[in-house]
Amino acid sequence: MFDKILIANRGEIACRVIRTCRRLGVAPIAVYSQADATAQHVRLADAAWPIGGPRPAESYLRGDAIIEAALRSGAQAIHPGYGFLSENPDFADAVQRAGLVFIGPSGDSMRRMGSKAGAKELMAARGVPVVPGYTGDDQDPALLAREAQRIGFPLMIKAAYGGGGKGMRVVRSLDEFAASLESCQREAKNAFGRDRVLLERYINHPRHIEFQIFGDSHGNTIHLNERECSAQRRYQKVLEETPSPFLTPHLRERMGQAAIAAAQALDYVNAGTVEFIVGADGDFHFMEINTRLQVEHPVTEMVLGLDLVELQLRVAAGEPLPASLVRNKSIPQLGHAIELRLYAEDPEQGFLPGSGRLETLRLPTPSRHVRIDSGVVAGDTVTIFYDPMIAKLIVWDETREAALVRMREALAQCAVIGPKSNIDFLERLVRHRAIVDASIDSGYLDRNLAEFVAADASDADAPFIAAVAWLLHEEAQAPRCARTGADPWSPWARADAWRVGHAGKRIVALLARGQRHEISAFGAAGNYRLDDGTRQLVLEHARFDGTALSAHLDGVARRWQVVLDRDGLIVHDGTRRHLFAHAPAFAWTPSAAASGDRVLAPMPGRIVLVKVSPGTEVTEGQELLVMEAMKMELSLKAPRAGTIAAVQAAAGDFVDADAVLVRLEA
Incomplete structure (x- = not known):
């Protein structure tokens, strides 16, 4: 057995390999990008070596830097995990040439098997049934379009190297083929370092x-x-x-x-x-x-x-x-x-x-x-x-x-x-009849996605439960805060809204799905009368232990799982979860409606393609830009028909969330 190995990966797979190394007495060595300097796999390893910038091409796809780190650390072998260089035969060969052991198959096996195209050809030669398609080396777009017509639609474009759902597109007509091919090749190049694709007939309901x-x-x-x-x-x-x-x-x-x-x-x-x-x-x-x-x-x-x-x-x-x-x-x-x-x-x-x-x-x-x-x-x-x-x-x-x-x-x-x-999506999934009955096929989710992402009917009780959890949290925190003040016994340090001569009122404001819930609460210590302006509830004997809230609701004892931090609350009734953000009780500014004149970056990412310029006439829903985030391509489309007034990003630019990328003329 090895004394020390280097793990050429990150995240959960690196942590998972480290656990096995610990159990076997093998010293685990990690590598990390600039974005991962404080990541868990870095903290768990015996030592961790920097290998470059935050993008995969600058770090986890740099085989030379990884091998150098292994040699300098004294590792005897390299475990590639999955993704990145795990199926790169050139990397496997380079590891062996460096006098290290690659924990995986040989580069020769990967060349024959790691390419989806080569593997299909091999299996066909061995008599294993394969799906009809094209696996050739010639990647000329015109040839690929002709092969697509020969195979017939619908068909699938797949990155020849890699996996994980990256670099895959279903094309249902020839009109869609060219754009889908370009997108698939870009995604494959970024994720796996190679843009070769193969085509195969798409089998329905597999x-x-x-x-x-x-x-x-x-x-x-x-x-x-x-x-x-x-x-x-x-x-x-x-x-x-x-x-x-x-x-x-x-x-x-x-x-x-x-x-x-x-x-x-x-x-x-x-x-x-x-x-x-x-x-x-x-x-x-x-x-x-x-x-x-x-x-x-x-x-x-x-x-x-x-x-x-x-x-x-x-x-x-x-x-x-x-x-x-x-x-x-x-x-x-x-x-x-x-x-x-x-x-x-x-x-x-x-x-x-x-x-x-x-x-x-x-x-x-x-x-x-x-x-x-x-x-x-x-x-x-x-x-x-x-x-x-x-x-x-x-x-x-x-x-x-x-x-x-x-x-x-x-x-x-x-x-x-x-x-x-x-x-939420996963909770609906494991209760769905297609999963319970084991009748799901690989295209079911895409065909019926609305069944899994449609919002559940709101639970009228959930905002009240969240409000009570917040009230109990405040009451528990107030004595601790008061003990650090000048007068720990001051009545003004109480969190139960006690007032001389009458019952005080507290207001708990919560936000959920863009809706504000403002609940007036009377009472304290687990017994409350609650009013949201349209409905009143009485909750008694409420107790919150930090993970679960139990209470009598209209006389019926109930229990909910509750997660609470300084910004939000999650209430789970055993079937559904409800997420609330805590808001100031007396400050509320509704979100401004989108004007329809701007296209914003939905999240931080990199612009990979700009398809319009100032003066371009566009239709509603027309693709204007393509951006990349989390190794996926996102299509940004026109919110309405109009004329492009300004394009404020170029291909290759890194942009922040909510950055204005395109403006339409008013």
């Missing part, structure tokens, strides 16, 4: 099922069963689970044999994943091979009781796979595991990636049933330069039904205050 494979340098090749990843939005996996509720034992055996055959044909060493598209009738097509560990690997670990990173390290160090795994054709698994990805993004604004400081971050307490993989803690900042993942929530139980219940409970315990998050 399921996405992948098999975890492992090989060692002693000739052993195994698979560790499947994961189903059919719940996807724009080809980004949202929910992963194992075992697949769709597979029969016979189909599992056939697909597992195909996965092993693919690996054996390449003398594959270390961890990889063979991904398949599976039709409704059980026919399956090879999709791609990922020559790395997958984001969703924890669900496999939960049902098998394995540490896949440990297996990676041991195989890279020359050890054989455990005999107990090699002698079993199919590895028996226990129970059911599900993973969800918690992101800083706004589902109600097209899943716009978010950034900013995590003022509050609460995640479930890890246990036998719940696992948390995260690269941030409260107080950290989600930056604009990388994926906005906050954490992965993984749950396990004996049955799928029980695991879904565990996941609902885990989500209810999550709270994010700062950048917006997709928690």
